[in-house]
Amino acid sequence: MGLSEHFWRPRAKAWWAAAALTLIAPFCRAQTEATGYQVYVVPQFQAAELQRVWAPILERVSQESGVRLSLKLVKDIPAFEAELAAGRPDFAYMNPYHQLMAHESQGYLPLLRDRKLLQGLLLVRQDDPIQSVQELRGKEIAFPAPNALGASLLIRAQLTEQEKIDFKPVYAKTHSNAYRQTLIGKTAASGGLQATLNKESDAVRQGLRVLMVTQGAAPHPFSVHPRVPAEQAKAVANAMLKLAGDAKMQPLFQDIPMREPMRADFERDYRPITKLRLQKYLDSQQD
Numbered sequence: 001m002g003l004s005e006h007f008w009r010p011r012a013k014a015w016w017a018a019a020a021l022t023l024i025a026p027f028c029r030a031q032t033e034a035t036g037y038q039v040y041v042v043p044q045f046q047a048a049e050l051q052r053v054w055a056p057i058l059e060r061v062s063q064e065s066g067v068r069l070s071l072k073l074v075k076d077i078p079a080f081e082a083e084l085a086a087g088r089p090d091f092a093y094m095n096p097y098h099q100l101m102a103h104e105s106q107g108y109l110p111l112l113r114d115r116k117l118l119q120g121l122l123l124v125r126q127d128d129p130i131q132s133v134q135e136l137r138g139k140e141i142a143f144p145a146p147n148a149l150g151a152s153l154l155i156r157a158q159l160t161e162q163e164k165i166d167f168k169p170v171y172a173k174t175h176s177n178a179y180r181q182t183l184i185g186k187t188a189a190s191g192g193l194q195a196t197l198n199k200e201s202d203a204v205r206q207g208l209r210v211l212m213v214t215q216g217a218a219p220h221p222f223s224v225h226p227r228v229p230a231e232q233a234k235a236v237a238n239a240m241l242k243l244a245g246d247a248k249m250q251p252l253f254q255d256i257p258m259r260e261p262m263r264a265d266f267e268r269d270y271r272p273i274t275k276l277r278l279q280k281y282l283d284s285q286q287d
Contacts, residue, residue, distance in 0.1 A: 037067030
């Protein structure tokens, strides 16, 4: 099933699903509170790196908040999108466009985000003679996933709407894969983010150069499903804000990346994304 089908379901089906959820919610909530909540993280990085960063953060947040949290990893971005569309994550760190669609389909609300705006990077090989995006006309460009906001949607929209060029998108499933497809010459360019590029090896960073930077948007939020009681969601958010100020924890928050977390607001931070009219750049063939 394509991503747009996951998120833009008929209203009737959504109503029946909501009715069923209402009937079983009290039992599920009590059971979930007893066993703890699962936190899903969009796989921008390799699983080992996500485990290294998030596991100690969630352990400390659980201690500080009294809310038990456990990390749940999935293999790639399409798999994460499917889990999010089904409403399985209790908490999730997602990209901004995921937040918009997850709010529409499941009611997910953003709790925290970084202060710095998100910008997409279009990269080419350091030794490639290409100096203008116009030279990418008709060429293949690697992206981590169809609706990664900064690393895919913003770039594809800007190339199409502003630069007026045609190109062939290739979806590599992770940021690292996209970078490497360009490095080995399989694609002419790749989409990414400064945060994920910074996490790559010296060989990858030095082998690529930035050809274009997109406009800014509110960055990845840490969000919660509405089935989680509000007082517990607040306790988790408060604990994360407190820990982000701990000198020993700051390096981990920088690696999320969420160097300066602040409280997020859906209407202020993510509703404006609809004005970018990015829906037509979703690839419904991607599962």
